Amino acid sequence: MGFTNEQLERYSRHIILKEVGIRGQKKLLQSKVLIIGTGGLGAPAAMFLAAAGVGTIGLVDFDVVELSNLQRQIIHLTKDVGKHKVESAKETIAEMNPDVNTVVYREWVNSSNITDIIKDKDYDFIIDGTDNFPAKFLINDACVLLNKPFSHAGIIRFQGQTMTYVPGKGPCYRCIFRNPPPPDAVPTCKQAGVIGVMGGVIGTIQATEAIKYILGTGDLLNGYLLTYDALNMEFRKIKLSHNGNCEICGENPVITELIDYQQVQCRTN
Template sequence: MKFTNEQMERYSRNIILNEVGVKGQIKLLESKVLIVGTGGLGAPAALYLAAAGVGTIGLVDADAVDLSNLQRQIIHSTTKVGKPKVASGREAINDLNPDVNVVTYQEWVSSANITDIIKDEDYDFIIDGTDNFPAKFLINDACVLLHKPFSHAGIIKFFGQTMTYVPGQGPCYRCVFLNPPPPNTVPTCKEAGVLGVMGGIIGTVQATEAVKYLLGIGELLTGRLLVFDALEMEFRTVTLASRKNCVVCGENPTLKDLIDYEQRACEL
């Protein structure tokens, strides 16, 4: 492909990087990333991936923009309150970078639709920007079964965590967390609160992981959980091992069908 003068200028800071270069930028423009949840995590992730020139971005969210979202969901704005989040997200991305093809899915992920959504554009990388355990386990299981890499993340209060799963290169989310906690034992961010920047910091780490994966550069958070405490301003990584008997990615997987756990989403 040939760069237009405008693309040359738009992506100049990427192209100058030896690790990206012309080939890397073309790779990004030909890449497809699915972002599940257009909220605190998905908003910054979507914006940075769009800015970087990821050619196709899928947005999944059934929700509409609420005024209380705007404290952290920076892809949306005051004039978009009441609009579907995926429509608001698409408009913001198109404004930022018209090179990006935005595909929207105005629905919640479930065992009934997630496989079709991932296969719809045969996405290269998936970002879990959801706010609830059922969705997180569902995304993990679907990605493992479809051999797709993904970035897990969660934020609450002043804490955040993220890890990256790449098939065959370390543990999946279920290796580490086994099963969702019982419903109502863990507060949602609606009940517990979350500092707005948490999504920015952790969602941006997720976007960084996606770009690195797509370019094949650097060390991913595979086999490592990055934990961030904003009050102490401390990042640390915890090394994680795969579980041989993991029900989804282990040696003799027994989980073949996706599970819809109970507990509906709060609005991240």
């Protein structure tokens, strides 16, 4: 695979990095990342992955752009209000980087379709940009069963958290949070609010994890939960342990098929 003069210029700041170089940029252009949710987390993640030259980006979302989204979901513009988020995001990515093939899935993820979506392009890395617990557990379980690495994240008010799962190398989301809380036990961003830039901070970290995984460089948040308190401008990196009794990745897993804990409507942060 050769580079055009335009590509050499576009990715020049990557190519001069010893951790990337020509070989690493080729890896990025040949890689495939699936982003579930094109909201507050998925929007900045998609934009930075597209700018970085990730060759195939899959976008999953059935929601449409609302005016209240624009305070944080920066991949969408005012003219996009009423448009399906995946289509709006695809248009933005196309204008940003023509090297990127954007694949859209205009649907909610659930136990009947998530496996087919992940297998569709045999994605290398999955980014969870959802804001409800049934979807997060579903994404975790699908990735564990399919041996796919993924980045979890969540944001609310002035706080955010993220962790990375790599198959066989650390705890999964269910190791730390065993089961979803009861419905409505935890408020959503719509109910509690969220500072707009929070998605940018955490979503960009998710994109960074995807890029590092593809390149095989640096230390991932595998085995760690990174939390961010924007009011106090404080990051904390908390060591996590694999749970040998985890119901899906433990020594004697009891979850062998995907579960919908409730009607999953995977609205995004």
